[in-house]
Amino acid sequence: MKVFDVVILGGGASGLMCAAHLNRHSDLQVAVIEGNTKVGAKLKISGGGKCNITNVDVRPIHFLGDEDLIKSTLKHFSKEDLLRLLERHGLEPVIRKGRYYFCPKSSDEIISILKRLSGKSKFFYNEKIKSVSREDGGCRVQTDRGLYQSRHVVVATGGASFVTLGASDIGLKIAREFGHEIIAFAPSLVGLTLQPEQFWMKALSGVSLPTRIRVDDRVIEEDTLFAHRGISGPAVLSASLYWHKGMISIDFLPGQDILRLCGGQKKQISTVMNLPKRFSKAFLEHLGMTDKPCNRLSSDELERLKQLHEYRFAPAGTFGFSKAEVSRGGVKSDEIDHKTMQSLKVEGLSFIGEVVDVTGELGGYNFQWAFSSAVVAADGIMRR
Numbered sequence: 001m002k003v004f005d006v007v008i009l010g011g012g013a014s015g016l017m018c019a020a021h022l023n024r025h026s027d028l029q030v031a032v033i034e035g036n037t038k039v040g041a042k043l044k045i046s047g048g049g050k051c052n053i054t055n056v057d058v059r060p061i062h063f064l065g066d067e068d069l070i071k072s073t074l075k076h077f078s079k080e081d082l083l084r085l086l087e088r089h090g091l092e093p094v095i096r097k098g099r100y101y102f103c104p105k106s107s108d109e110i111i112s113i114l115k116r117l118s119g120k121s122k123f124f125y126n127e128k129i130k131s132v133s134r135e136d137g138g139c140r141v142q143t144d145r146g147l148y149q150s151r152h153v154v155v156a157t158g159g160a161s162f163v164t165l166g167a168s169d170i171g172l173k174i175a176r177e178f179g180h181e182i183i184a185f186a187p188s189l190v191g192l193t194l195q196p197e198q199f200w201m202k203a204l205s206g207v208s209l210p211t212r213i214r215v216d217d218r219v220i221e222e223d224t225l226f227a228h229r230g231i232s233g234p235a236v237l238s239a240s241l242y243w244h245k246g247m248i249s250i251d252f253l254p255g256q257d258i259l260r261l262c263g264g265q266k267k268q269i270s271t272v273m274n275l276p277k278r279f280s281k282a283f284l285e286h287l288g289m290t291d292k293p294c295n296r297l298s299s300d301e302l303e304r305l306k307q308l309h310e311y312r313f314a315p316a317g318t319f320g321f322s323k324a325e326v327s328r329g330g331v332k333s334d335e336i337d338h339k340t341m342q343s344l345k346v347e348g349l350s351f352i353g354e355v356v357d358v359t360g361e362l363g364g365y366n367f368q369w370a371f372s373s374a375v376v377a378a379d380g381i382m383r384r
Contacts, residue, residue: 004031004122006381007141007150009129009171011039013114013367014353015156017374020117026382030121031150033143037125040111041165042158043367047100051107052364053086054079054371056099062365064241065358066333070369073338077375079368089113100363129157132174132349139348152348152381156374159327159354160185167327171355175331178346182331182357188241189325189362191232192248192315200286201226207276211235212254215242220361221254226279229319238361240318241328251309252283258308262294269294273308283308326366330357340380341373350377 006022008015011034022030032039043051055062058079060070083101086093091109093101103109127143132153134140141148157171172182194201204226211224213235225233239248253273261272270280270291284291287304297305318324331351335344341356343349353370360366 001147001149002031003029004148004150005029006031006152006154007139007148008032008121008154008156009132009141009174010034010156010158010353011036011123012041012156012158012353012370013043014158014370014374015154016040016111016114016118017371018154018156018352018378019121020114021375021378022381023118023120025378028381030118031124031148032118032121033124033127033129033141033148035126035128035166039115039123040107042162043111044107045165046107046367047102049107050102050105051110052367053093053101053103053110054082054364054368055101056095058365058368062363063358063360063369064328065356066338069333069336069338069356070358073341073369073372073376076379077372081375082368082371086110086113089117129170129174131177134178134346134348150348152350152384154350154352154377154381155355156352157355159330161187161321161324161327163321171351172330175351175355178343178349180331180335180343180345183329185321185327185329187318187321187324188328188359189237189366190240190323191227191230191319192236192240192243193230193317193319195314195316198313200282201231202228204278204282207278208233209252209275209279210254212251213239214249214251215239218242222362224250230315232319234362237325238363241359241361243315245314247312247314250311252279252311253308258305259302262297262302262305265294267294268292269297269305325362326354326359328359330355330359333357337380339376340383341377342380342384350380352377 005028011032019032060067063070094104127145130142138151139153155171160169205228208223208225213220220235220238222235223233224235268291273280341350352373
C-alpha cells in the first residue's frame with residue numbers, strides 16, 4: 001500500500017492545478033492518479049490545440065450552478081490571479097475575438113507549466129479508480145493496480161464527455177457511495193438536433209452566421225453553424241447549457257430590423273438581409289415566400305419575415321456525449337463546503353472541477369472553474 005498526505009484522482013486541469021498549488025505552498029506528500037498515459041488530455045485538445053484558458057468577462061452569470069459557490073470560488077482565485085501565475089512562468093495568453101484567452105502557440109505551453117509546478121508530486125499513470133473508502137482516520141483508494149492510503153482525497157475525475165480520453169462518471173459513483181446527492185451527467189456545450197419542421201436547416205451544412213439565441217431568460221450572442229446533424233457553433237453550444245427541453249428562439253439578424261431594412265426598397269429581400277445567400281433562400285422557402293423586391297411584399301409576408309428575428313422551435317435533442325465539450329450536472333453544491341470544496345458528509349474528501357454541479361458557457365469558463373476550485377480545495381487542505 002502506498003501512503004501519501006493527499007491523493008488526487010485525475011490529472012486534468014483541476015487535478016494538475018491542485019497538485020501544483022499544494023507543491024508550491026506546502027511540504028505535503030501528494031500523489032496524482034491518472035487513467036491515461038499522460039496528464040492534461042483535455043487541455044491538450046481544447047481550442048483547436050491552443051486551449052481557451054479563460055475569458056475576459058468571468059462572472060457568475062456565465063455559469064450554471066450555485067451562484068454563491070461560483071462567486072466565492074472565482075473570488076478566491078480569479079482570472080487575474082490565473083493570468084499572473086501563468087505570466088510569472090513565461091506564458092502570456094493572447095486574446096481572440098476580444099474575449100477569449102488562448103495559449104499563443106500551443107496548449108502544451110500551459111500543460112508544461114502545470115507539470116513543472118506539480119513536479120514534487122508522484123504521478124501514477126494508466127490506473128483506473130475502483131473505489132474510495134473511509135478507514136483508519138483517512139481515505140483508501142483502490143485502483144486496478146494498487147491500494148493508496150491518505151489523509152485527504154481530492155476527486156478531480158471530470159465529466160463523462162470525451163470518452164475517447166478516458167472520461168467516465170466514476171466521480172459521481174464515489175460521491176454516491178458516500179451518501180452525496182448527485183445530478184446525473186448530461187451532454188452540454190453540444191450541438192442540437194432538429195425536429196422534422198426544421199430539417200430545412202440541414203441543407204445549410206457549413207454555413208455560419210452571427211446570431212442571438214434565447215433560452216428562457218438567458219441570451220447568447222455568437223455565431224451559429226449549420227451542420228448535417230442539426231445546429232452547432234459557439235452560440236448553440238453555450239445555449240445548450242441552459243436547454244433541457246422546450247422552445248428556444250433565434251434571431252438570425254441581431255442588431256437590425258428587417259422591416260426597416262425592407263421599407264420602400266426596390267432591392268430583393270435577400271439583398272437587404274445581407275446574409276449568406278444559401279441561408280436567405282432556404283429561410284424564405286421555409287416561410288413559403290419567394291425572393292422579390294421589398295416594395296412588393298404584402299402585409300402578410302412582412303409579418304412572416306419577423307420570424308427572422310424570433311424563430312422559435314423546440315430542438316429534438318443533442319448530439320450526445322461523443323460531441324459534447326463538457327458534462328452538465330455533478331455533485332450537488334449544497335453538500336460541499338464552499339470555502340474548502342470539502343465534503344460536508346465525509347471528512348478528508350473534496351470535489352473539484354467538472355465533477356461538481358457547476359458548468360460554464362463556451363469560452364474558457366470551465367477551465368477557469370477547474371483552476372479556481374482546485375486552488376480553493378488546496379488551500380482548504382493546507383488550512384486543515
